[in-house]
Amino acid sequence: MPINRRLITDQDFSEALEHHLRVRVFQDDQLIGSGGTIVRFDDQMIVVQSSVSDLAYHPRKQCEFFEVKK
Numbered sequence: 679m680p681i682n683r684r685l686i687t688d689q690d691f692s693e694a695l696e697h698h699l700r701v702r703v704f705q706d707d708q709l710i711g712s713g714g715t716i717v718r719f720d721d722q723m724i725v726v727q728s729s730v731s732d733l734a735y736h737p738r739k740q741c742e743f744f745e746v747k748k
Contacts, residue, residue, distance in 0.1 A: 685743040691719045694745055701726060703734070704742040711736070
């Protein structure tokens with residue numbers, strides 16, 4: 679069963695970016711993205727890539743991000 683760890687701080691996002699960790703993204707208590715990796719982040723936006731041509735831009739303050747550990 680996978681274990682979820684919430685990503686909150688810049689250090690959390692930086693670690694996920696460096697280690698190419700898989701993330702799940704929730705907005706309004708609904709899963710809107712799963713299995714992608716963070717490719718870029720700043721104070722307002724998190725960019726998650728799920729495949730070669732699939733980039734998703736998520737507002738940092740409106741979404742919750744979780745690392746998925748198996």
